[in-house]
Amino acid sequence: MSAPDLQPDVLVVGGGPAGVAAAVALAAMGLRVLLAEQRDCLGGAIHRAYAGLGRSPVKRNAHHERRWQALLAQLQQAQQEGGRLSLQLQSVFLGVEGAGRYLLDDRIAARVRAVRPRAVVLAVGGVERVLPVPGWELPGVSTVGGMQVQLKETGEAPQGPILVAGSGPLPLAYAAQLAAAGHPPLALLERGTPFGTALAQPGAAFNGLRRWQPVAEALGYARQLWRARVPYHTGCRVTAIEALAQGLRVTALNQCGQTLVYEVAHLALHDGLEVNQTGLPQQTAAGLPVVWAGDCREVLGAEAAVQDGRRAAQQVAAALGQAGTKASLDAPLQAARRLQAALRTLYQAPADGTGISPELAPETVVCRCEGLRASGFAALQGAGSAHEIRVVGRFAMGACQGRFCARNAQALAAQAGVAFEPQDLHGSVPRWPLRPVSVAALAAYADN
Numbered sequence: 138m139s140a141p142d143l144q145p146d147v148l149v150v151g152g153g154p155a156g157v158a159a160a161v162a163l164a165a166m167g168l169r170v171l172l173a174e175q176r177d178c179l180g181g182a183i184h185r186a187y188a189g190l191g192r193s194p195v196k197r198n199a200h201h202e203r204r205w206q207a208l209l210a211q212l213q214q215a216q217q218e219g220g221r222l223s224l225q226l227q228s229v230f231l232g233v234e235g236a237g238r239y240l241l242d243d244r245i246a247a248r249v250r251a252v253r254p255r256a257v258v259l260a261v262g263g264v265e266r267v268l269p270v271p272g273w274e275l276p277g278v279s280t281v282g283g284m285q286v287q288l289k290e291t292g293e294a295p296q297g298p299i300l301v302a303g304s305g306p307l308p309l310a311y312a313a314q315l316a317a318a319g320h321p322p323l324a325l326l327e328r329g330t331p332f333g334t335a336l337a338q339p340g341a342a343f344n345g346l347r348r349w350q351p352v353a354e355a356l357g358y359a360r361q362l363w364r365a366r367v368p369y370h371t372g373c374r375v376t377a378i379e380a381l382a383q384g385l386r387v388t389a390l391n392q393c394g395q396t397l398v399y400e401v402a403h404l405a406l407h408d409g410l411e412v413n414q415t416g417l418p419q420q421t422a423a424g425l426p427v428v429w430a431g432d433c434r435e436v437l438g439a440e441a442a443v444q445d446g447r448r449a450a451q452q453v454a455a456a457l458g459q460a461g462t463k464a465s466l467d468a469p470l471q472a473a474r475r476l477q478a479a480l481r482t483l484y485q486a487p488a489d490g491t492g493i494s495p496e497l498a499p500e501t502v503v504c505r506c507e508g509l510r511a512s513g514f515a516a517l518q519g520a521g522s523a524h525e526i527r528v529v530g531r532f533a534m535g536a537c538q539g540r541f542c543a544r545n546a547q548a549l550a551a552q553a554g555v556a557f558e559p560q561d562l563h564g565s566v567p568r569w570p571l572r573p574v575s576v577a578a579l580a581a582y583a584d585n
Contacts, residue, residue: 144252145171145252146169146254147160147457148173148239148252148257149171149260150173150257151181151431153432154181155260156172156258157172157209158442159258159447159450160172161212163450163453163454164215167221171254172222172225173225173241173252174225175229175230179226181262193289194292196318200354208443212224226245228245229242230259230572231249231569231571231574232568237424237425239257240252246583248581249582250582254425257427258427258429259433260429266407267280267408269497269501269502270375271376271501272379272380273501274502275380281303282407285307285314288311288314288318295403296402299403299404300387301322303327305329305408310354310358312358321362323399324367324368325369325370329485331483332371334483334485342479344478345476348472348476373389373391373392375387383402386399387401412432413433415571428449429449437470437473438473440469441474444469503549504546505535505537505542509532513530514530514550523559526557533559536573546559
């Protein structure tokens with residue numbers, strides 16, 4: 138990419154539905170847009186591209202796929218018409234340096250590049266949460282989202298028996314995709330009790346059933362699991378994971394107090410999605426308007442992410458004094474918000490609280506990057522801030538910078554009577570780099 142392309146009116150970070158929708162809308166308003174994506178193709182997690190030849194063998198939701206293909210067509214048209222939209226793949230957003238330059242780790246050029254836009258849209262997606270249990274750091278244990286992305290990219294399921302466990306719609310979708318690929322999981326363990334909750338709280342069920350498309354999607358998944366004879370246990374949670382000579386032994390406890398034991402090669406865990414705001418600049422950074430979009434702002438699903446990207450484009454255009462379409466996007470976003478609230482209610486585990494068991498074994502790993510265990514909090518009783526906990530105990534000091542462990546650390550700190558607010562980890566001025574970057578790329582820094 139040439140140097141002028143790196144001085145756009147608007148920098149959009151993230152090539153998922155929200156980022157692409159924002160970039161397309163901004164280009165249509167006559168603004169010069171640079172869309173930066175860390176991977177080698179667009180799509181985010183939900184539209185992860187198949188790396189093989191031909192059509193992906195993995196079954197995908199037809200409604201979401203049609204919407205995504207239409208958005209890609211608009212993107213290609215914007216790239217061809219007037220060159221207002223530039224695309225830079227394999228570029229990781231590192232943060233904002235002191236002079237207000239937005240830094241990208243250009244993996245193709247093997248150097249860090251500086252971008253000086255007039256405004257920024259951050260659409261970096263959400264993060265999965267996994268509640269710590271003994272053994273969750275063992276090889277063979279992964280997140281449902283991570284294993285689903287692998288399935289989409291390769292078109293192949295992992296070899297050997299698979300157990301899917303956790304809470305929410307994503308484990309259901311992944312288990313159904315495995316079944317459709319001819320590799321059904323041994324079982325699907327759901328921590329919540331969605332059927333019982335629907336009977337006890339019909340209002341949540343009504344909000345969840347108000348729109349036909351998500352209902353049809355869920356019914357399709359359920360039908361796929363039924364055909365493959367996959368057991369679906371609700372009110373069931375994983376309590377321990379042990380390494381075997383070949384594979385894992387997973388122990389679970391159901392709502393009747395019965396113990397279930399599975400011997401598997403892979404375990405997929407998922408306990409919900411959360412916003413990904415770790416270290417992101419706030420509404421203004423170095424005098425530039427900054428707008429968050431999609432799941433990094435609020436987890437509302439793929440369809441709503443497109444609308445939220447367009448909302449972000451409207452906000453940026455207004456901040457830059459650019460005339461643009463003023464179409465109201467409140468109604469679809471509110472509908473998505475109602476659906477997500479209904480799903481959280483239906484899938485909420487009994488006595489969920491923080492989700493961290495007060496009986497968590499001291500040897501349980503809570504910070505996977507640093508290998509820190511629950512017992513490490515015993516030395517932090519005198520800590521008075523998130524910064525002290527981080528410096529003294531090294532919690533949230535690893536490569537993820539707290540994206541995955543900060544919530545777990547917060548829950549354990551609360552049980553110990555220690556204040557720990559994840560949003561305070563990075564202070565009022567976020568430091569870069571937000572992601573690991575090579576020394577060679579830094580040495581080849583280019584201020585275009």
